[in-house]
Amino acid sequence: MARPSAATCRGTIIALLVLAGTSSAQLSTDFYSYSCPGVFDAVKPVVQSAIAMEQRMGASIVRLFFHDCFVQGCDASLLLDDTPSFQGEKMATPNNGSVRGFEVIDAIKSAVERVCPSVVSCADILAIAARDSVVILGGPSWDVKVGRRDSRTASFNGANNNIPPPTSGLANLTSLFAAQGLSQTDMVALSGSHTIGQARCTNFRAHVYNDTNIDGAFASTRQSGCPSTSGSGDNNLAPLDLQTPTVFENDYYKNLVSKKGLLHSDQELFNGGATDAQVQSYVSSQSTFFADFVAGMIKMGDIMPLTGSNGEIRNNCRRIN
Structure with a gap:
């Protein structure tokens, strides 16, 4: 048998290196199997404690993950x-006075650092904590893909332009999700995270006072805690899910069919359009919703991760190393 030429050997080695680089750049569920096998056990108790102190916190952590990935x-x-000298995303319109739970992420980071210092990214901590929050509140579980690294940059303009506002119509919602590689099916399923948590009056005022695709009695109830004048009671809270805002299930979709969606963007999912049938399917089958939600969360977690030598592993989630 003829021996391969030196050029052939070099080509084989280069091809193997390329393949190795490609595989290392992919997220996987066992990324920390050797470097930090205790990471999942370190995260969950901190999330459980935070939700035990304030059940709303589970929804806030899920929202952090969503607003980060977009x-x-x-x-x-x-x-x-x-x-x-640095402008982050926290003061952008969709985030300012709205996103919360940063102290919980700090606490999780501290717990993980005690187990394996400078190994686990804040981006992965956020993905794991979002999954744990859903599970703790009664929702489905899934294996979280990890291996992300942390950005050294932020985008104030991206936060203002990429995150769907609560005033969005169906076409705008679909477009903003599509820009992230998420389908309309993903969008409707991921919107089901609104089965937990609360919203501020400023985000639902126009819907409860001006829209017609809303149950009258429900609108009156929400108006009682949300004055019509802008600037008055802006931060007053109302549950996104009328019945069980601290339990992850399919009541959110039942509310939409009854025209009791709190946000304009919520009710747009059931308003005589292309997504009505999907909403109805989730009303009929919670397991179908759970399956699609898990698929959507995994898909969202795959949006443009930094891997390999890109980014860094922050020592403190609030600042670049």
Whole structure:
């Protein structure tokens, strides 16, 4: 048998290196199997404690993950604080006074650092904590893909432009999700995260006072805690899910069919359009909703992760190393 030429050997080695680089750049469920096998056990008790103190916190953590992934991908850019020389995303319109739970992420990071210092990214911590929050509140579980690294940058403009506002119509919602590689099916399923948590009056005022695709009695109830004048009671809260805002199930979709969606963007999912049938399917089958929600969360977690030598593993989730 003829021996391969030196050029052939070099080509084989280069091809193997390329393949190795490609595989290392992929997220996987066992990324920390050797470097930090205790990471999942370190995260969950902190999330459980935070939700036990305030059940709303589970929804807040899920929302942090969503708002992070829609800007530069799932890279923990949302967690970065502003400094005199750095503009982060926390003061952008969709986030300012709205996103919360940063102290919980800090506590999780501290717990993980005690187990394996400088190994686990803040981006992965956010993905794991979002899954744990859903499970603790009664929702489905899934194996979280990890291996993300943390961004050294943030995008204030991206936060303002990429995150769907609560005033969105169906076409705008579909377009903003599509820009992240998420389908309309993903969008309707992921919107089901609104089966937990609360919203501020400023985000649902126009819907309960001006829209016609809303149950009258429900609108009156929400108006009682949300004055019609802008600036008055803006931060007053109402549950996104009328019945069980601290339990993850399919009541959110039942509310939409009854025209009791709290946000304009919620009710747009059941308003005589292309997504009505999907909403109805989730009303009929919670397991179908759970399956699609899990698929959507995994898909969202794959949005433009930093891997390999890109980004960094932050020592403090609020600032670049």
